[in-house]
Amino acid sequence: MKDLKISSMANKKVPFYKKKGAKIAFLILGVFLLVILSFIAYLLAQGSKIFDSGWRLPFSDSDIKGVKEGRINLLVTGIGGANHPGGQLTDSLMVVSIKPDTKAMAMISIPRDLYVPISNRSTSVKINEILALGENEKRGSGAALLKQTLENTLGVPIHYYITLDFVGFEKFIDEVDGIDVGVDKAIYDPLYPDIKMEGYEPFYLKAGQQHLDGATALKYARSRQTSSDFDRAARQQKIIVAVKEKVLRLGFLANPKKILDVTTILSNHLRTDFAPNDMTAFAGIVKELDNSKTVSAVIANGENGPLIADSSSGTYLLLPRDKSFSDLKKIARDIFETKTAVSTEKKASIELLNGSSTAGQAGRLGEFLQSYDYTITNIANANEKHTKTVIYDYTKGQRQSTISFLLSKFNAEVKEKDKPDGNSADISVVIGDDYTGLRNTEAP
Numbered sequence: 001m002k003d004l005k006i007s008s009m010a011n012k013k014v015p016f017y018k019k020k021g022a023k024i025a026f027l028i029l030g031v032f033l034l035v036i037l038s039f040i041a042y043l044l045a046q047g048s049k050i051f052d053s054g055w056r057l058p059f060s061d062s063d064i065k066g067v068k069e070g071r072i073n074l075l076v077t078g079i080g081g082a083n084h085p086g087g088q089l090t091d092s093l094m095v096v097s098i099k100p101d102t103k104a105m106a107m108i109s110i111p112r113d114l115y116v117p118i119s120n121r122s123t124s125v126k127i128n129e130i131l132a133l134g135e136n137e138k139r140g141s142g143a144a145l146l147k148q149t150l151e152n153t154l155g156v157p158i159h160y161y162i163t164l165d166f167v168g169f170e171k172f173i174d175e176v177d178g179i180d181v182g183v184d185k186a187i188y189d190p191l192y193p194d195i196k197m198e199g200y201e202p203f204y205l206k207a208g209q210q211h212l213d214g215a216t217a218l219k220y221a222r223s224r225q226t227s228s229d230f231d232r233a234a235r236q237q238k239i240i241v242a243v244k245e246k247v248l249r250l251g252f253l254a255n256p257k258k259i260l261d262v263t264t265i266l267s268n269h270l271r272t273d274f275a276p277n278d279m280t281a282f283a284g285i286v287k288e289l290d291n292s293k294t295v296s297a298v299i300a301n302g303e304n305g306p307l308i309a310d311s312s313s314g315t316y317l318l319l320p321r322d323k324s325f326s327d328l329k330k331i332a333r334d335i336f337e338t339k340t341a342v343s344t345e346k347k348a349s350i351e352l353l354n355g356s357s358t359a360g361q362a363g364r365l366g367e368f369l370q371s372y373d374y375t376i377t378n379i380a381n382a383n384e385k386h387t388k389t390v391i392y393d394y395t396k397g398q399r400q401s402t403i404s405f406l407l408s409k410f411n412a413e414v415k416e417k418d419k420p421d422g423n424s425a426d427i428s429v430v431i432g433d434d435y436t437g438l439r440n441t442e443a444p
Contacts, residue, residue: 072163075096
């Protein structure tokens with residue numbers, strides 16, 4: 001590490017709650033992207049009814065970058081925003097890829113501590129600093145610098161970017177009068193950072209059906225200190241569903257005033273290099289996506305993952321295990337192959353127990369999982385019947401990609417649990433009566 005050149009920003013000691021602090025939910029940013037694009041598509045399509053002169057722009061799918069190549073790559077980032085310490089540091093980074101021909105979408109989550117060479121420079125920094133570095137040099141250039149750096153790191157073109165700050169997220173939730181979420185278990189996070197990032201603002205939310213305003217929804221999505229990453233991922237999914245349901249229930253897309261109110265609110269909190277006609281065409285592509293064809297990968301430093309942690313420089317960094325970023329480039333290139341999305345960590349060994357009233361469920365699911373090279377340690381009936389499907393994580397957070405893969409295939413509650421004596425599995429899946437098969441067209 002002695003030959004690594006670390007910028008002054010990367011050399012600064014970062015308090016634990018900032019360095020390890022929770023990131024804004026990646027998937028929530030994706031939801032807002034879809035909602036915003038739908039708003040713009042509606043305004044342009046219905047412009048002749050709202051404005052006397054009309055407001056319709058000509059466009060076609062061919063105007064969208066990446067369509068001719070068969071894949072559109074979009075960088076989605078979350079930032080603290082104005083009046084937030086380190087407001088231009090990217091709190092979350094994700095590359096969303098879409099294949100219009102197959103209606104498939106993929107998401108690659110990039111850790112903020114990934115140490116990368118800045119595009120066309122001899123300096124390397126943490127990737128979450130690049131947007132701020134570019135903005136400090138020339139306002140409006142940060143996103144372009146980050147896009148170029150990611151292109152070099154992942155080996156794929158980044159066609160567009162979209163950035164949303166925390167305030168924009170909160171205001172959107174408040175504009176729709178909050179969302180209703182079923183909280184599975186109470187949350188108490190004594191280390192949730194306060195608004196100035198100088199101390200803590202303990203966060204508590206009791207279990208049960210809860211109505212969340214913008215501020216509470218943001219905390220619910222970001223809190224992680226006293227729960228696992230799997231719990232947080234499940235919470236993010238709940239928020240997505242709640243936002244969609246609320247928008248549809250209010251008839252939001254058919255209410256021009258509401259649409260204008262929201263676009264006005266987000267105008268100070270959302271940035272993108274999409275042109276209006278690009279966005280309308282892209283919205284049409286997004287509406288055609290097949291949810292069952294969505295895959296995801298988290299670039300991580302778990303066992304056999306593509307990254308390794310290093311603190312020898314005095315600050316916490318994540319470095320490519322192969323030293324050349326070739327593994328990351330392979331993940332980005334092959335992300336639409338589902339098996340790649342689960343290959344960023346060591347394959348988990350899985351136990352399958354049928355607690356449902358339907359015979360053979362565990363065996364059929366086992367055949368499917370074995371086709372993805374998972375080791376099935378045991379297939380049997382559960383000791384008692386289960387109404388709901390439960391995934392028991394015996395590794396306590398070491399098989400994140402595997403559990404994310406399972407959650408993408410069927411509904412289940414994830415619980416961390418000490419491994420029973422004599423059990424060799426990393427994960428135990430107890431199938432309940434709510435299991436109705438896999439979510440996509442692949443059958444076990």
